[in-house]
Amino acid sequence: MGKLLITNANIVNEGKIEPKDVLISNGRFEKIANQISASEANEVIDAAGKHLFPGLIDDQVHFREPGLTHKAELFTESRAAVAGGVTSFMEMPNTVPNALTQELLEDKYQLAAKKSIANYSFFMGASNDNVEEVLKTDPKSVCGVKVFMGSSTGNMLVDNEDTLNNIFSKVPMLIATHCEDETTIRANTAKAKEQFGEDVPISMHPVIRSEEACYLSSSLAVELAKKHGSRLHVLHISTGKETNLFGNTLPLEQKKITSEACIHHLWFSDKDYEDKGAFIKWNPAVKTAQDRDEIMRAVLDGRIDVIATDHAPHTKEEKNNKYFQAPSGGPLVQHSLLALLDFYHQGKMTLPFIAQKAAHNPAILFSVKDRGYIREGYYADFTLVDLNGGFEVTESNILSKCGWSPFEGHTFKSRVDSTFVNGNKVYDNGKIIEGTLGERLSFKV
Template sequence: MKRNTLIKNAKIVNEGKITEGDILIENDLIAEIDSSISVKSADVTVIDAEGNYVIPGLIDDQVHFREPGLTHKANIETESKAALAGGITSFIEMPNTNPQTTTVEKLEEKFAIAAKSSHANYSFMFGGTNDNLEEILKVDTKTVAGLKLFLGSSTGNMLVDDPQVLEKIFSSTDMVISVHCEDESTIRKNLAKYKEQYGDDIPMELHPIIRSEEACYLSSSKAIELAKKTGARLHVFHLSTGKETNLFTNKIPLKEKKITSEVCIHHLWFSDEDYKTKGSRIKWNPAVKTAKDRTQLWEALLDNRIDVIATDHAPHTIEEKNNPYTSAPSGGPLVQHALVALLETHHKGKISLEKIVEKACHNPAILFDVEKRGYIREGYFADLVIVDLNSPWTVNKANILYKCGWSPFEGNTFKSRVTHTFVNGQLAYNNFKVLDVKAGKRLTFNR
């Protein structure tokens, strides 16, 4: 059965421009984009955007949806619904689940779960370890987003810390290698010092001192050095320090870069001043650092040393987060509120709508070679989001969709809201309601 939708009177944000016009969707694809499209048959659903903005669905290149094995925190179904509410139509999920995604068999089991339960488009990172190079070499690069290496320990403890193994991995794969960079020995030394002073109840404000600028820079610079030596394609996740931004270039187009970087919403929004009021709710790895770091991250994002904006959505229950420092896990839920937080920074004059779309939609598609997504183009999948920039709402328990039931943005009033989210041509979210539609597909890659 044909599904046709016509979006009228939209301000279309795409490829560095904002144009007024209409978008015709036929089945799962964008069939036509024009200044005015008239309805040709009765079986077309017309949605009047009423002068609101239409952007491509966001592609979040780093999420932790906790399935399998950690589903008391989250699962693919609940978090993909929250993603749609936040305008994220495609996600790439990380391997530190239980069991970890470090064999092709476990990877395919995850794809099977997502095929049944995901409301958004999906792919997964394959996890590298100190001893699974043979499995890495079996991965079909055309059907998997990329390879993830933890060069600093985090939830799931998949630390890869053998230099010889690292060099072998970097030398052996054409996949994009995405890395979590924090130097483990620096962190252990810092943690021991403060544990001696405070026991387990270390003040949360010391988190960015323990997981320090030095720990981040040391690890990032080593990874980049290794990528240059081996010719590997490296993507450094969640930069948190201004110092690290100087390791990256803006002198060449993204398509030609072999070494790229990402920043996450929380590092652009919060600073170490917020630990006093937010405590463990903003405890992430890498840590939220100083206001100066935040300013420098913004500068690097805007001048194209940083290529991608993502969430690192990583939910834990509030009971887990309420533990003392040493046992309170790092990470927090973000997919539902990432876009509206970015739009809030747009209202404050920090970033243009065109730049948000470039960093959160176009660039992840370029970086991971995602097929026919990330842009509003005829012949591309109709992953589209309508946003109203002047419709304030407040984040509270009643409208949070994460399974964990809390958000670091609780109590925040955002000026903008997502009104409609289309996934593969189907309206999947409409004004605070996730519709009973599972339109998500497995992402494919042009490699």
């Protein structure tokens, strides 16, 4: 492999924006300097006017393989990811079969090794009866353990008090939780059916999967983590009330309890159900504009540590059903960086802040080895962005297998020009560059 030189890039990294040259060899950043001679490289890319970001690390995606590949698959969704500047992803265990044994978990890694153009890791799944299997998980090669404290696909609802105490007291790894109280949701569902029968309007989704349901479950997770000294990461915070469960006084490296916000909870509100319908139906639900604004405040002040997507595609046909038949989730991984850059254009975030929340902090939070920064010796995962390039989301440029996006018709202010994974160009001006594959993430323990 020859050496690649990127010149004249505005590097967005570790709180700064600096014009630098970057030399890449053997898949890593060899040298970062004010000026590097072209004679040191086999290939030179002039990135004048472009901003070079570390590749985003998305800590929550559902790529649907195995078992649900009519919706999405590792091949298509990893390509959608790199088209959006996401170079590494962490995928959830509620595929079919659920990843509840070490063998089933390893099967997913073997699939990704043959198909994923982005770097990858997969969560081990917990259930009410597989704690001993969970404890076999290798923290050096698996990102964490996922606990659904709310309904999910298959046998993955963990609602047994003894099991939860067992998991939180024994699992030494990061425990990532989906927090919604199932009893509350069932009661709210019954009330909605009394009022509307089977024709419950989509606008009732945040009423059924309510603030109370989220807070009861999130506060229980935090209580269990404090009781047992666990390493807890609460996923997709959807209410303002929940943000007060988390602190911002410690450096991220010292936090034992952390949290995540997702793009849809920062972008949409319950007013959007009228126009978008089930295409913005997620669990937990998109809620009020006040919730959205409070989540943004918590992201900005450090109570919420990372931004991800919860990318979870379903087909248009599935989404076009009535409320109870339309599944929750949607594709976001191709447009998450562009959405964050729109927040920059709106004056809500700085460019270094975006790099921090979507690349640096996931690397810190999960102890990802040698990724998430533009640093000499680190893997060369990065994306070049034209801040004023503009990108209209149309059906023709959506790379997720489902073929739709909640952002369809929206024109983002910025554009992802190219993306590199382990020093290999994998996306360039609207086209995927085939020929290389991503690598399994490793973790510092």
